[in-house]
Amino acid sequence: MSDPSCIFCKIVAGQIPSERVYEDAQAVAFLDIHPIAPGHTLLVPKAHFANLLETPQEVLAALVAAAPRVAGAVMRATGAEGFNFFQFNGACSGQEIMHLHFHIIPRRPGDGVSYQWRQGAYREGEMRALGAKVRQAME
Numbered sequence: 001m002s003d004p005s006c007i008f009c010k011i012v013a014g015q016i017p018s019e020r021v022y023e024d025a026q027a028v029a030f031l032d033i034h035p036i037a038p039g040h041t042l043l044v045p046k047a048h049f050a051n052l053l054e055t056p057q058e059v060l061a062a063l064v065a066a067a068p069r070v071a072g073a074v075m076r077a078t079g080a081e082g083f084n085f086f087q088f089n090g091a092c093s094g095q096e097i098m099h100l101h102f103h104i105i106p107r108r109p110g111d112g113v114s115y116q117w118r119q120g121a122y123r124e125g126e127m128r129a130l131g132a133k134v135r136q137a138m139e
Contacts, residue, residue: 003048008099012046022070026062029070032103037113039078039106043070050098051089063102071104080106084115 002009010016012028021041022029032040043063049055071083084105088095107113122130 001047003099006048006097006099008042008044008097008101009048012044021073022066024062024066026059027066029066029104036103036105037078037080037107037111039074039080041070041074041104043067043102043104045100049100051095051100052087053089055100063100067102067104074104074106078106080108082107084113 002013007016011018011030018030020028020030022043025046027043027045029041029043032042043066045055045059045063047059049059052060067085071085074080075083084107085102087100087102105113
């Protein structure tokens with residue numbers, strides 16, 4: 001399954017050139033053309049799924065299984081001491097391409113990459129109430 005308007009589907013199909021670093025039956029990994037850091041790699045399913053919630057478990061399992069191999073190779077190739085592994089779901093979260101993808105970003109001390117997270121706090125009873133709502137939504 002692919003989406004003819006999706007840039008990642010076009011990369012998977014070989015219609016758009018990319019610097020592939022990994023490929024198996026379910027996944028492809030390639031260097032990001034706008035890297036946060038040298039070696040920034042995208043790991044995508046070959047089939048088109050817009051986000052994590054739409055992706056079948058077996059595809060997610062294949063992606064997560066490939067991630068350590070790809071991340072380890074990126075770290076060795078770049079001399080990185082660590083890496084970020086993350087993914088966005090929906091435009092409001094920062095997802096720009098609506099094809100599931102994981103970012104693997106190699107990191108080094110003092111690399112200038114920064115993630116500023118605004119930390120909040122729950123008022124008395126809020127966390128317990130929200131936890132109950134989440135558990136109920138799982139039923």
